[in-house]
Amino acid sequence: MFAIAPANERPHLSREQERLIAGKAAWIFAMAKSGQSVCPTICITRKAWEAVKDAKPGSSLHTSWIGVLFKLVPKGMEPPALVVRTAARAHMAGLARVRGKIEAPKKESDAANTAKPLGRAIDRAFDSYLHGTPVWTMDTGRDLSLEQIVLVQAAVAEKPIAILTRDLSTGELGPFSTTDKSQLHPFKNPMAAKQLCRRMDGVAGAHMICLVAEQNGELLFLSARPAQASISANLEAAIDRVSNGDWTPRKAVSAIDPAQLPQVLHPRLSGAKRVAALASGLGVSPGAASGAIVFSSEDASRYRARGKDCILVSVETGPSDIEGMQAAAGILTARGGITSHAAVIARVTGKPCVASVRSLSIDVDLQKVQIGEREILAGAEITIDGSTGEVYAGALPLTQPHIGGNLRTLLDWADGSRTIAVRTNVETEEAAKVALSFGAEGIGLARSEHMFFSTERMVALRRMIFSQNDHDRKQALDGLVEYQADDYARLFSTMDGLPITVRLFDPPLHEFLPRTEDELEDTASSLGIDTKRLRNRLERMAEVNPMLGHRGCRLAISHPEILDMQIRALVAGARAAIESNDTNVNLEIMVPFVSSAREVHWVRNKILQLMERLSVNQTDSFKFSIGTMIELPRAALRAHEIAKHVDFFSFGTNDLTQTTFGISRDDAPAFLATYQRRGLYDADPFVTIDKNGVGELIEIAIRRGKEANPDLKIGICGEHAGDPESLKYFASLDVDYVSCSPFRLPIARLALAQPER
Amino acid sequence: MFAIAPANERPHLSREQERLIAGKAAWIFAMAKSGQSVCPTICITRKAWEAVKDAKPGSSLHTSWIGVLFKLVPKGMEPPALVVRTAARAHMAGLARVRGKIEAPKKESDAANTAKPLGRAIDRAFDSYLHGTPVWTMDTGRDLSLEQIVLVQAAVAEKPIAILTRDLSTGELGPFSTTDKSQLHPFKNPMAAKQLCRRMDGVAGAHMICLVAEQNGELLFLSARPAQASISANLEAAIDRVSNGDWTPRKAVSAIDPAQLPQVLHPRLSGAKRVAALASGLGVSPGAASGAIVFSSEDASRYRARGKDCILVSVETGPSDIEGMQAAAGILTARGGITSHAAVIARVTGKPCVASVRSLSIDVDLQKVQIGEREILAGAEITIDGSTGEVYAGALPLTQPHIGGNLRTLLDWADGSRTIAVRTNVETEEAAKVALSFGAEGIGLARSEHMFFSTERMVALRRMIFSQNDHDRKQALDGLVEYQADDYARLFSTMDGLPITVRLFDPPLHEFLPRTEDELEDTASSLGIDTKRLRNRLERMAEVNPMLGHRGCRLAISHPEILDMQIRALVAGARAAIESNDTNVNLEIMVPFVSSAREVHWVRNKILQLMERLSVNQTDSFKFSIGTMIELPRAALRAHEIAKHVDFFSFGTNDLTQTTFGISRDDAPAFLATYQRRGLYDADPFVTIDKNGVGELIEIAIRRGKEANPDLKIGICGEHAGDPESLKYFASLDVDYVSCSPFRLPIARLALAQPER
Secondary structure: OEEEEOOOOOOOOOHHHHHHOOHHHHHHHHHHHOOOOEOOEEEEEHHHHHHHHHOOOOOHHHHHHHHHHHOOOOOOOOOOOEEEEEOOOOOOOOOOOOEEEEOOOOOHHHOOOOOOHHHHHHHHHHHHHHHOOOOEOOOOOOEHHHHOEEEEEEOOOOOOEEEEEEOOOOOOEEEEEOOOOOOEOOOOOHHHHHHHHHHHHHHHOOOEEEEEEEEOOEEEEEEEEEOOOOHHHHHHHHHHHHHOOOOOHHHHHHHOOHHHHHHHOOOEEOOOOOOOOOEEOEEEEOOEEEEEEEOOHHHHHHHHHOOOOEEEEEOOOOHHHHHHHHHOOEEEEOOOOOOOHHHHHHHHHOOOEEEOOOOEEEEOOOOEEEEOOEEEEOOOEEEEEOOOOEEEEOOOOEEOOOOOHHHHHHHHHHHHOOOOEEEEOOOOHHHHHHHHHOOOOOEEEEEHHHHHOOHHHHHHHHHHHHOOOHHHHHHHHHHHHHHHHHHHHHHHHHHOOOEEEEEOOOOOHHHHOOOOHHHHHHHHHHHOOOHHHHHHHHHHHOOOOHHHOOOOHHHHHHOHHHHHHHHHHHHHHHHHHHHHHOOOEEEEEEEOOOOOHHHHHHHHHHHHHHHHHOOOOOOOOEEEEEEEEEOOHHHHHOHHHHHHHOOEEEEOHHHHHHHHHOOOOOOOHHHHHHHHHOOOOOOOOOOOOOHHHHHHHHHHHHHHHHHHOOOOEEEEOOHHHHOHHHHHHHHOOOOOEEEEOHHHHHHHHHHOOOOOO | OEEEEOOOOOOOOOHHHHHHOOHHHHHHHHHHHOOOOEOOEEEEEHHHHHHHHHOOOOOHHHHHHHHHHHHHOOOOOOOOOEEEEEOOOOOOOOOOOOEEEEOOOOOHHHOOOOOOHHHHHHHHHHHHHHHOOOOEOOOOOOEHHHHOEEEEEEOOOOOOEEEEEEOOOOOOEEEEEOOOOOOEOOOOOHHHHHHHHHHHHHHHOOOEEEEEEEEOOEEEEEEEEEOOOOHHHHHHHHHHHHHOOOOOHHHHHHHOOHHHHHHHOOOEEOOOOOOOOOEEOEEEEOOEEEEEEEOOHHHHHHHHHOOOOEEEEEOOOOHHHHHHHHHOOEEEEOOOOOOOHHHHHHHHHOOOEEEOOOOEEEEOOOOEEEEOOEEEEOOOEEEEEOOOOEEEEOOOOEEOOOOOHHHHHHHHHHHHOOOOEEEEOOOOHHHHHHHHHOOOOOEEEEEHHHHHOOHHHHHHHHHHHHOOOHHHHHHHHHHHHHHHHHHHHHHHHHHOOOEEEEEOOOOOHHHHOOOOHHHHHHHHHHHOOOHHHHHHHHHHHOOOOHHHOOOOHHHHHHOHHHHHHHHHHHHHHHHHHHHHHOOOEEEEEEEOOOOOHHHHHHHHHHHHHHHHHOOOOOOOOEEEEEEEEEOOHHHHHOHHHHHHHOOEEEEOHHHHHHHHHOOOOOOOHHHHHHHHHOOOOOOOOOOOOOOOOHHHHHHHHHHHHHHHOOOOEEEEOOHHHHOHHHHHHHHOOOOOEEEEOHHHHHHHHHHOOOOOO
16 A cells, blocks of 8 residues: 555655556556646555454554555645545456545544445445456466555546547547547646646557546646557557657557558549449448448358458348458448447458448348349449448449558658568559559569459460360460560569569469350350360369369479460560560569479479570579479478478468368358357467467478578468468568568568567 | 309308399309209309400419309319300399300300300390399499399200299199199109209299209209299298298298288179179189279279279270279270280289170260160279179179188288287278178277268258257257167177277268259258258358368367267167177277367367266276377377377378378379379379378377377378388387278288388
């Protein structure tokens, strides 16, 4: 028991006493110590209180308690009425509310008497701790009940006022009203109030809600608690604290939670092509999103697993929808307002959300919705604008966000203390430009199969696969080379000299084959073969488990003509870029889905032979190297053998997670929610890397790989490379770069600059 | 240069000289040393021959050569005509044929003169070595050409006779004719010939073809080479050598190749239900087989991958069909005879084969065959009898082989020196009985889902999955418990007290759901629901990669009612067996497809709760334990955590191979043949365990598991447990048992008794 803000002096605590205070008590002490006028406050620990209650009046312990209580009495004044507060380390449900205007003990013997007002209030405050989260925990082995404290404070005459030290949306310095958040509170002495905010901000380094009172013309500080602010506000505050000298840039970098960044990286509806909205509701979480209509968390997860956007459409959401909301690109509800479950969760997760669309009705059984006048089937695309509350049919063009202002400043500081490079996963010129503006230092994963995503290329690819003679096949291959060469030339020119990792054709061939009856007939007639025979061949190519099938380097080995085509296209693209734009090309060819050194050796030899046949020599303007994805457990285990044949490893953490766990990402939604609900997984292993299992394989591979080839470069190119939690882990490994989608680059830049916590 | 069978004395070689001889030379020396009359023989190494050729007549080297040549001359006789032979360590194509009746050198200077007959013949013999398989090998770093030798032998007057020391089919002691193999050769002194055979057999410990000559009433041994014999012959010979004192039982056990055993374990057509044959041809490899008609290696491999039998049907086979022949249960060809490619490979691999069926015609394009009068589609089942040459429509009942005679003797000896137990993978009473007769010491894998393989059970299972209310579900579950309980009771009674590992429901649920339109309608009407709605639900249950989907313990966790049903059925079965047959039940419940300790912990707790609810106590007559499959890389890596919650590990090497390599066994045939042809795999990793990758995970798991739980029992239950090569590897690990299919038990018993070579 001791005074954290004595009435007549600056506080002074021993190190042991400082260790005992937390929460409100810590803020009160810090403010008092900083010179702020603070309402007199003392604190007592549970252990001390139990002892004091047992002590006889007149005993030295009892007398000490009286002494501490007297620290609440300003010199020459009567003991004031009292207020009792709990002061927990973190917010806990069920704690006793503040009990105010308790009369000061009349006699010394009343000071610890639980039948009297003060003693009763203190007892109740301690008792309320038991209603909170478990007090004794097996984990720490500490009896946390010993750390509980209760505050006794002098009551103030005027009604206390709650103010925000900063605006929760913009980060501007207060004092702002907590009821009408963007208004400054009308203090008699606004200067003193601003100073108090600045002081509190400096002391806490966080947005705070302070309880203050104007008393006798003086602004008294009573208590404070932290407030959740938007990322914009946190950024503004962080930059302000640095310019104010409270923080170093490094401190600012470490203070911002990278997981919050997606919230300032919202896409917006592009102004150009506005169409009429189907309906409108409340825009409750900003940003625009397009995607297929889904009705359940499971379906939303399936879409995400396939890399496709969806909009979760629901009458209203509840706790069971959280996985779906995280998986969806946006949320649309028929009911609920700005404080509805959907709105709150959408803002927390940074998803656009439109709520309260009255004209929306849902028929889950028939898998369709009515929006305004229109009936739309599940799976069809819609667009929502969470800023305006409007809903559109189809996928409207979105304007992507850019990095500027405070975020740019912070990321520049972050780059200063980051040692691991950030690259991006893109294939197109446009995406590469966005990535560069977001700070990409190279391309870590260009999925070459994406070069075939257009109808005419698809047809050419199919002609190659089914060609009946060498002449047809050669013609089809030459056509494919031409198409891709142009794409590569533009990609190389955009990245001018930065490293570009192109992964060889990876997916199972049959993914590119005709599916619908129409496509089948078109393909058959373009090949001049019988539809029935084509169907027969297709049926024989279908796979039971395509994820573990005839894909990756297995394709290059069984169909060397595809490898040949790809290398020719890369070389032609590089030459075109070098000749027409005077750019440098730094090409890294990546062999996917390798499980043994012999495979890499075989493919590498083929590539080198092709390069020789194409008269490619390594020059300053055209460098190339050959590496491999490590995405199968066996590749990680045999890394020492594989490393001898390659210049780099890039960990494909998605597939490595699939094979290590034996979980198909596409099929996981059927049980993942159950698993998380039953506590079997702490996190979705496809979002946050599994350090224990997948991580051990990564660590084994890095160690064995570098032992065999000390020059080996190491990258990470799975989607985990955009997850803050996973990035912290990758930063602890001996990796040279991570590669993520363009919009995740800011997250990676920030997370990799933060010291391991 | 030295005499290995001098004319006038017993041979004596230095250790260095003994090291130089191999092949024929070694057999000749051994026979001479054993006291057999051997035609005088000397040998010369390449190195010595080069030096002798260069040496001047009269030089000491030249003189030595003359001296060695004189060892060919019997005391007091003229130098005989000569014969020159190569003597390679193993058979090599292109070696010089024996050159006989070369006149002995007339003068000393002719002895090494390559223009003269003897010198020329020796030179040609050495030259011929260069045509064989590569002589210098990078692997050993030795110059093997230095080890080459040439033999010079006295010619005999009579034409040499080739005899078999033992019959190649039965193993009976010879001398048998090599042309009419089951006839004893009519020697003038049959006793001497039999003695020679016995002597050769003792010296070589293998079936040999000996070259002998009767000369002046004496039986002279000239040369010998090994002959390939059937496994029956090898068994007979091995048992005979032991009874004769040439071998110890341990030597016999180590001499038989376990890979040969399947050849004596042929199924036969059961006599009972004979139907008319469709056609007949030549029975060129014994045994009967049923299976679906396939036309290509790839299709055959697909069938095998799915655990289904097929018959490879072809006009005639060639080297590119070998994978298919190995994968098929039997081979049927339209052309070719007893020495055709199909016949030879079929006998080598122990597959039944019918060849030369004239009335067979194949239309690969239309995927059908004509056999006799009948047209049959690919995929339809036929039966072939490789002993009689007949072909039948449909799958006829087969009589399974049993173990008796020499094989039983050998396996009994093997069991005496085996420390690792052998169990079997069966689910039915009938299979369990076969397995017991084949030496099973328990069941290592009873796939509980096989209990649902009947129409009425399937319907009950579907009713449970789709039941709309608790009452329906309970009724369906109770029905399923009843069905299984009876099966389990009979299985437990059959195995009376031997350990029985029952794996909980493993495959994805949708495998058990209706597929055809008829099944769909039946199921919908039995459930009283709309067909369209049922189809909708089914589509949503379909999986992209079922192998990595909602299966294994994930089912038990998301559908605890299935686990509940299974435990109830096991307990009811055990109680019925104990009560009605007074048997003991030793039940091991195995949790499949685990990737984390929490999963095992969860399922184990559920099982223990159920056991308590069912009032099950461990007693002498009813013991149960709980273990897990280790079949995912993450399970192997986290073995130390998992081991704390289980009594045993059983390695599911099939799935562990699939996930470690990232290869779906079903889909592997599309590239596996290419991989083997390009030398990327030494062996199919689904046949022979991959020691380097999958093996490392197994070793990690055993080490970590036993460290955490020293009482942990370790088993192997993948199909690798029936592969001799893999068994040798498993024998080197700290495992308690292996478990394979019943017909592989003899292989496992023998392989596990053989010392690591």
